[in-house]
Amino acid sequence: MTGGDGGDAGVLTTDRALVVRSWDAWVAAATGVPEAVALGRPLAELFPEVEPRGLLPRLRRVVDEGTVEVLAPAFHQYLIPCPPREPAAHFARMQQHVTLSPLRAGAEIVGVTVAIRDVTARRERERRVADALRSPDEATRLGAVEALAAAEASADVLVDAFDDASWRVRQAAVDAVGRHRGEEVVEVLARVLRDQHRDLSVLNATLSALAASGEEVLPALLELLASPDADLRVYVALALGLRGDLRAVPALMGALDDADANVRFHALEALGRLRAREAAPAVAAVAESGDFSLAFPALDALAAIGDETVTPRILPLLDDDLLRSAAVDALGRLGGEEVVAPLAALLARGDVPPAEPAGALSAIHARYQEGFGDGEVIAALAGATAPAEAARRLASALAPASSADRPALARVLGWLAADADDGADEALVRALSDPGARAAAADGLARRGARAAEALLAGLGALDEDALPAAALALGRIGAPAAVPALLGLLDSAPHAAVAVAGALGAIGDQRAFEPLVALLGDPQAAVRQAAVGALSSIGHPDLRERVSALLDSPIPAVRESAARIAAYFGYGECLDRLLELCRDPDDGVRRAAVEHLVSLDDPRVAGVLAEALRDGTGAGRAAAARALARLAPDDAAPLLAIALADADLWVRYYAARSAGATGLPSLAPALDRAARGDPAVPVRIAALQALAAAGAAEAVPAALALAEDAEPDVRLAALAVLGASDEPEALAVLAGALRDDDGEARRAALDALEGCAAAALADEVAAAASAASRDPETARAAAFALLRGASATSVGRLAALAAEPGVREACVEALARVPVERPELLSGVLREGGSAAREAVLEAVAHGRTAAAVRLAAGVVDDPSPAVRRAAQHALCRLDLRAAAGRLDDA
């Protein structure tokens, strides 16, 4: 048989009763049925197998509902049986890709258009390649999968590799199926899941492919969730969780009542994975149910869901010996002030490993600190409520603890009130030797104050050398003069700790440190010299002036340099002449320091010196002069900056541009504009552009528009930052385009750039970018804060509305918590008019408030029609009440 027209596709049409009304030459040739025979006959009569194969309902759906149906060859092979037009080793029938679409007369559906494409050749090629999937050689099988993926082979061919012995081959097949486009992949995966879920390799691969697929798999999975096969229901629940589709939540909540415990288990896990807030009360009920096997996953799911309002329901589980650890962990991930006292109480219980409540408290502290900057609330509350015995138990647990547990133990121990006999200070000192716990131990020692200093001094000799800088910093923070001799000793015995020691001596401010610090002014390391300069400036010894004056003449260049810095910092007038001389010092470092700091002294000769310095033989010297120009009187600086902007050295030009930005001189705008657009050095272009923006120059936005497409990414970012502060239409257009960019970094850059009016004007685009980035925490956060900076009712409303998306919620709440207290109407507006998810998010943010206004906001919605909002309001009031009791709430 030959094709009528030589092509590979044909068309037939039917009426509403599926009676053939047209039959083109291709179809006639392919089927061997002439047009005259086919016309007027029902399709099912012409090809009786269409009905038992279940294809008629698909045709009827097109007629009845107007849908477009695709019969993929991977699943159906063909609609109309006919032989292949070319010989095929793998197929006895022509393989057909069939599209069924409604045939319309005006608005009325009068029949079906059936478009048939012969894909036998392609399928045959796929099969030949797929034969290699049976090769004993892994590399061959892997190559076959890769070739099939590259050829975009049908999903049913690729899934044959799901049971391959090699994980690499299976992974390649999963990746390829996951990228596959077309409804057929859903049918194929659902069929594999239904029929082969007992093969663990196939199951794992299928679940992975379902999670990754971009096609609409939810309906098929929901259908399988009703299967009588409990194992299948288990895996479907798992798949629904992996898919991340919130539309599955109601079905998964229904599965919490499944007859099979395994199904309930996986439904819990899936709800946690989906972060389904609406399921939190139901999941909490499972945790409270007393069903030991399900309470654990329920607690884990509650923590993953992140609904803080359930913590009161978890607290009673702290009394359950079996569930306590899981409850502590969940509270650590969810809780706030309201759980601190109960967790702190556990620190003193002999039957509770102290690392568990310490870990939870430390986690809450970290979340409060990183998200809202108020970690101190947790530290203070723990310190105030922990039983007396807690410190002793934590101190005993610290040394034998694992390296994973020790940081939290040290951190919490540091919060607790100091007692002479609890051994806490000694334990914290020993913990300094653990790199992972060092920062927490040092912080704890500093908090515990003078008594800790004694322990630290006693234990100093036994510490690892790596711990000495942290020990010095802690002593500095404590500020105990008794530490000075030991710190001075470290300057000799532990030179690597000199920077930290100098800082500590400066913080303590004891005069005994004066001479040793002066001796450091000539240290070979610049960081040490700078630390010594800083410390001496803090100590303010009465002899400093005289010594510095003398040191300006030291034969050691490093000493002269340090002395110049101090003399300029304090403005020693009697040193002025010498400082002016040092601007011509033969040593580069001395010259730079003198030039850069001389400007602190208000003297008419300074401008002349800087002008001379701009002719220095070294680029570094001229750069120092350019930096100094930022602090010169603008009228004096302007001509010198113009000279520096034309210097041959890029760093001179760079710092000149920075200084020009600081002075804001309009006369420099043309030079800056030229530099921004045309300087060969990227840092100079950026600095010049930013200087224009800082000066509010008219050239800023046009230059930024020109640079928004620059080849250098850093220049583009700087341009976006300038445009982000503008509300000019052209700037907004560029920003809007960047927000839609396929490149995630470009989108983030645009989000970070948005300020004020621009952020408000583009609130919709920002919200869209955030929605698209629900699995990208960095972009989500950037979007949330961009909306915050919009500071308008619209942008804050969008911000609160975004919180309905689990992937963005955390960032939204953190941003909402930063709405200025002077703008309460931005939040009250959401509480009045926003959706329930938005109102919940606002209340969660309000719970971190520090003013009585926060209390009023929360109190205003305790009668909200939404139960979830009422819970959130009550929870917020509970936290704010604790804050008020601790004296941390202002009356504003």
Added chain:
Amino acid sequence: MREGTGGYGAAPATRGAPALNLLRDLIVQRTGVWYDDAKRELLEERVGELMAARGLPSLLDYYYLLRYDPDADAVWRELMDRLAVPETYFWRQPEQFEALANEVVPRHLAAHPGRPLRIWSAACCSGEEPLSIAMALEEKGWFDRLPIEIVGSDASPALVARAQAGLYGDRSLRALSPARRARWFAREGERWRVDPTLHARVRWATANLLDEAEAGPLAAADVVFLRNVLIYFSDDAIRRVARTLAARMPRDGWLFLGASESLMRLATDFTMDEVGSAFAYVRKPAPSVPAEAAAPRLRAAGTPRVERR
């Protein structure tokens, strides 16, 4: 002015200083070493010292210096020295040296008689690893039986200089038996000097593993030791290094990694194999993608047979 990615002004929403993030990203691109959030302070401290030495007022300026200065190579070398994590010692993971001496070398000799055996210690730090290799081979007498070239390289010029000096502290020798220490080292003040003959067995070089021009020629080695460095690398950097090695190493080459390291979770051209009592990586065999062979000429259903006369 708000500090956006430009770095001057008030901070945006990103956690951590934006300039430090830029610097961190640049470091991982250039060196492969990733400073996660737990190590941000450490990075800032180390970079701060270098900034002070150059009189740079901000991290952003230091980033620009590294990225755009025409003479940035010197700045990078200084940074690599400062960031180097010199924690190594002699005879670390000895089963690999034993596998080399007992299995790999004999196989090479049998397969390639007369061809020099090239060994590259690719992150040699202060030299303990290539010298341990030399010890293992010397103790088996291999240097007398075939030509062997050992190259020890590191990205840090300061560490290579220490290796070239050949002087070590007690900590470096802690895993050596007294006999081995006595055979290969002599006390010199507070430290130990390695036997000069042994020391001369190793050629020293500076090479950044991510720089194809530097690492490529060295990667054409029969045996590569790349131990306890990939743990600091990003996944992308590991892939890049693996590609360089796969492109240059001979088909029967061996790659030894550290005990806590693995290439198995990434798609590379290497697969693990057992050699003696150790594990190492070998090149995967080249995949043979099935060509579309001509389909057998089958009769399509309904096609009339043509009778041959």
